[in-house]
Amino acid sequence: MVLYFSGTGNSAYAAKRIGAAIKDEAVDLFERIRSQDFSEMHSGKPWIIVVPTYAWRIPRIVEKWLKKTQLTGNSEIYFIMTCGEDIGNAGKYLRELCAGKALAYKGCLAITMPENYIAMFSTPTQEKAGQIIRQAEGAIDRAxxxxANGEAFPPQAITLKDRMNSGIVNGLFYPVCVHAKKFYATDACISCGKCAKVCPLNNVHLENGKPVWGKDCTHCMACICRCPREAIEYGKHSRGLPRYTCPKHL
Structure with a gap:
């Protein structure tokens, strides 16, 4: 079974493409994470987890869900991480997670997809995003x-920088960077409420027709990138930048 979490569509596209290729179900974890549903899941086929990369590791909200949810049936598990550049030493922490759950770790594979982290980086133009996705499709199909052949993903060489990024930098990233303080809605807001609907942590609600953010944010960028009027900004950084959602999914 393919399980995926996706803020702007990259991981959803990869998961559905893999599911179609191996003739297996692709299940969106959005509602389970949003409602804190940790009920048991069962699959007779290997588990494939497809997620974005947050500071060189899987998102903490997905890690929390995996730790609390019993996956029964087949014990083999693969991880696919969509990323803007690389996934650092994410595999180390995934191996530890699998060992704690008695799952047979079959490796972790990075798939480079268009950058969506508009809070810190530049997002690509539609044309550039299309080029990156076309290049990624070969890697997705190889995965x-x-x-399908039951083979483990090949291990990657790990550098000191990779260890630091997935360790020290990841540890600092959440308390220092992951907050919703800089999100705000401009006068272009039409009070549609989509930002609230796409938040996996119920962290956005409308007050007097305008979105208000709480303190429980994971920086998935769903609210800012999926606003139909591009009415949400993140401080000054996002001004003038194109919003990104995977054109083959959303």
Whole structure:
């Protein structure tokens, strides 16, 4: 079974493409995470977890869900992480997670997709995003082939920088950077409420027709990138930048 979490569509696209290739179900974890549903899941086929990369590791909200949810049936598990550049030493922490759950770790694979982290980086133009996605499709299909054949993903060489990024930097990233203080809505807001609907942590609600953010944010960028009027900004950084959602999913 393919399980995925996706803020702007990259991981959803990769998961659905893999699911179609290996003829397996692709399940969106959004509602389970949003409602804190940790009920048991069962699959007779290997588990494939497809998620974005947050500071060189899987998102903490997904890690929390995996730790609390019992995955029964097949014990083999693969991880696919969509990323803007690389996934650092994410595999180390995934191996530890799998060991704690008695799951057979089959490796972690990085798939480079268009950057969506508009809070800190520049997002690509539609044309550039299309080029990146087309290049990624080959890597996604190769991953599906390895899974279909029961082969583990090949290990990657890990540098000191990778260890620091997934360790020290990831540890600092959440308390220092992951907050909603800089989100705000401009006068272009039409009070549609989509920002609240797409938040996986119920962290956005409308007051007097305008979105208000709480303190429980994971920086998935769903609210800012999926606003139909581009009415949400993140401080000054996002001004003038194109919003990104995967054109093949959303």
């Amino acid at each position: 599906a082939g390895l899974i």
